[in-house]
Amino acid sequence: xxxxxxxxxxxxDLRPQLGDLLTDMLISMTDRGPDSAGxxxxxxxxQGLKMTIQSDTPEETFKGLEDNLNALLGAPVRMRVVxxxxxxSLPEGSEAEVRAYMAEKGIRVMGAGQSMEIFxxxxxxxxxxxRFGIRxxxxxxxxxxxRMATESAVTTLGAHPFSTDGDQCLVHNGSLSNHxxxxxxxxxxxxxxxxQNDTEVAACYISSRLAEGANLGEALEGTLADLDGFFTFVxxxxxxxxxxxxxxxxxxxVMAETDxxxxxxxxxxxxxxxxxxxxARIWEPEPATVYFWEx
Amino acid sequence: MTTMANxxxxxxxxxxxQPRTIDMAWTELRDLNSTLQAQAGGEWVIxxxxxxxxxxxxxxxxxxxxxxxxxxxxxxxxxxxxxxxxTGSVGPGVAENMxxxxxxxxxxxxxxxxxxxxxxxxxxxxxxxxxxxxSMKGIxxxxxxxxxxxxxxxxxxxxxxxxxxxxxALGDSLYEARLFVRGKVKSLGADCIEKEMRPEHLxxxxxxxxxxxxxxxxxxxxxYGSARxxxxxxxxxxxxx
Numbered sequence: 001x002x003x004x005x006x007x008x009x010x011x012x013d014l015r016p017q018l019g020d021l022l023t024d025m026l027i028s029m030t031d032r033g034p035d036s037a038g039x040x041x042x043x044x045x046x047q048g049l050k051m052t053i054q055s056d057t058p059e060e061t062f063k064g065l066e067d068n069l070n071a072l073l074g075a076p077v078r079m080r081v082v083x084x085x086x087x088x089s090l091p092e093g094s095e096a097e098v099r100a101y102m103a104e105k106g107i108r109v110m111g112a113g114q115s116m117e118i119f120x121x122x123x124x125x126x127x128x129x130x131r132f133g134i135r136x137x138x139x140x141x142x143x144x145x146x147r148m149a150t151e152s153a154v155t156t157l158g159a160h161p162f163s164t165d166g167d168q169c170l171v172h173n174g175s176l177s178n179h180x181x182x183x184x185x186x187x188x189x190x191x192x193x194x195x196q197n198d199t200e201v202a203a204c205y206i207s208s209r210l211a212e213g214a215n216l217g218e219a220l221e222g223t224l225a226d227l228d229g230f231f232t233f234v235x236x237x238x239x240x241x242x243x244x245x246x247x248x249x250x251x252x253x254v255m256a257e258t259d260x261x262x263x264x265x266x267x268x269x270x271x272x273x274x275x276x277x278x279x280a281r282i283w284e285p286e287p288a289t290v291y292f293w294e295x
Numbered sequence: 296m297t298t299m300a301n302x303x304x305x306x307x308x309x310x311x312x313q314p315r316t317i318d319m320a321w322t323e324l325r326d327l328n329s330t331l332q333a334q335a336g337g338e339w340v341i342x343x344x345x346x347x348x349x350x351x352x353x354x355x356x357x358x359x360x361x362x363x364x365x366x367x368x369x370x371x372x373x374x375x376x377x378x379x380x381x382t383g384s385v386g387p388g389v390a391e392n393m394x395x396x397x398x399x400x401x402x403x404x405x406x407x408x409x410x411x412x413x414x415x416x417x418x419x420x421x422x423x424x425x426x427x428x429x430s431m432k433g434i435x436x437x438x439x440x441x442x443x444x445x446x447x448x449x450x451x452x453x454x455x456x457x458x459x460x461x462x463x464a465l466g467d468s469l470y471e472a473r474l475f476v477r478g479k480v481k482s483l484g485a486d487c488i489e490k491e492m493r494p495e496h497l498x499x500x501x502x503x504x505x506x507x508x509x510x511x512x513x514x515x516x517x518x519y520g521s522a523r524x525x526x527x528x529x530x531x532x533x534x535x536x
Contacts, residue, residue, distance in 0.1 A: 269346035
């Protein structure tokens with residue numbers, strides 16, 4: 001199973017409500033997977049770089065971290081702690097150095113970019129959303145996932161969304177059968193998945209294609225040729241939102257579009273609270289067909 | 296919540312209101328289904344379905360049920376004698392295993408609409424997605440729009456009528472169901488072939504179109520059926536299975 005949702009705003013009027021709407025969408029999909037939940041949200045762009053980090057012992061781990069990073073980089077660093085996660089505002093060009101520091105300290109990096117923040121934990125969508133205050137978050141688009149694990153362990157790092165490059169994230173319903181071979185090929189290109197999870201390989205695949213110069217549509221098209229298995233993917237980039245289903249298309253998907261937004265849900269229930277849903281265009285995405293929107 | 300819902304339903308029954316309305320905003324799914332299953336007939340309106348699963352399933356009497364909005368999985372499953380009308384769209388498995396009666400959907404249907412149905416009439420006024428009529432066993436299905444891939448897979452009997460186009464692998468491993476398509480067929484599945492449209496087929500089709508409220512000329516359709524080459528194992532066909 002697994003439940004996936006996504007909301008991409010075409011206009012700014014709903015920006016303040018994005019987190020609230022996404023939270024309701026994700027909670028409505030709880031029956032589809034109770035193991036873990038997560039959301040990636042594209043909020044205000046920072047001047048430099050945003051990095052979301054996670055620790056199972058946040059009180060100890062995050063204590064003094066801001067000062068240590070200030071000293072390391074010789075530039076101002078801000079840190080906003082949100083439960084087990086923290087969002088760092090870092091100077092531009094410091095990503096590699098900070099990632100190396102986090103690896104050394106055993107702190108998990110969930111994702112980085114100019115606008116994306118990513119929050120995921122083991123637990124029900126309702127509880128995960130409350131812990132991170134997702135309802136209060138504003139933004140232009142976001143994607144969410146509630147997991148019924150099949151392929152790898154129920155852990156924070158095994159939860160979706162997966163982010164494998166700047167401002168990119170992916171959620172998945174299904175399972176991939178050739179992920180080990182693709183994982184080795186991607187690793188040779190420098191895209192090394194952090195976990196044994198099949199979905200992270202798909203995220204890395206899209207990141208590698210985008211890095212090679214493909215646009216979002218071409219990268220999604222590539223998944224149909226190079227990934228084997230069952231999948232409905234929903235993908236976010238800094239300014240884009242994409243959906244693709246495998247040719248068998250047994251993993252459910254429904255989409256809704258109005259003048260204000262494009263929404264994705266594993267089921268129609270996810271849309272029940274969206275404004276103007278009564279008059280939205282609602283359709284089931286076709287198998288082996290790429291859909292994407294960019295602002 | 297359970298007590299409140301039952302009380303409301305009982306009050307409506309006592310005063311004989313027609314149609315009786317059940318609001319899913321405060322009614323438990325099991326209360327809805329057990330109430331409907333206990334009826335011998337009558338008109339019922341279900342409000343605020345909000346994509347809920349398994350609405351109006353297992354009905355066994357000639358009720359007239361209108362669901363105002365869109366539903367989730369398995370709407371009107373296992374239906375016998377009842378007439379269920381959905382004003383919105385339906386999720387996967389609508390009218391699964393229907394015995395008799397009718398189910399009419401104003402919007403679209405997700406995958407495996409009418410799967411394994413033994414009888415009755417399923418009408419989809421929008422499009423139906425993949426695996427429509429999979430393993431149908433006597434049900435009649437009329438889709439005003441298009442149908443997706445692998446529709447009528449292993450369909451055994453009954454009629455599938457499509458006013459629009461059909462996706463890949465239509466009628467794969469088909470038995471004796473009749474498939475009528477007005478638009479394009481992307482591809483036929485193993486052992487499914489186009490067949491001659493004889494007068495008796497035009498008659499069946501005209502009746503189904505009329506009952507489904509579809510304004511279409513039977514002569515515009517093509518008929519597809521089984522080549523009957525996969526009924527018994529033949530080593531030359533091993534690659535087709």
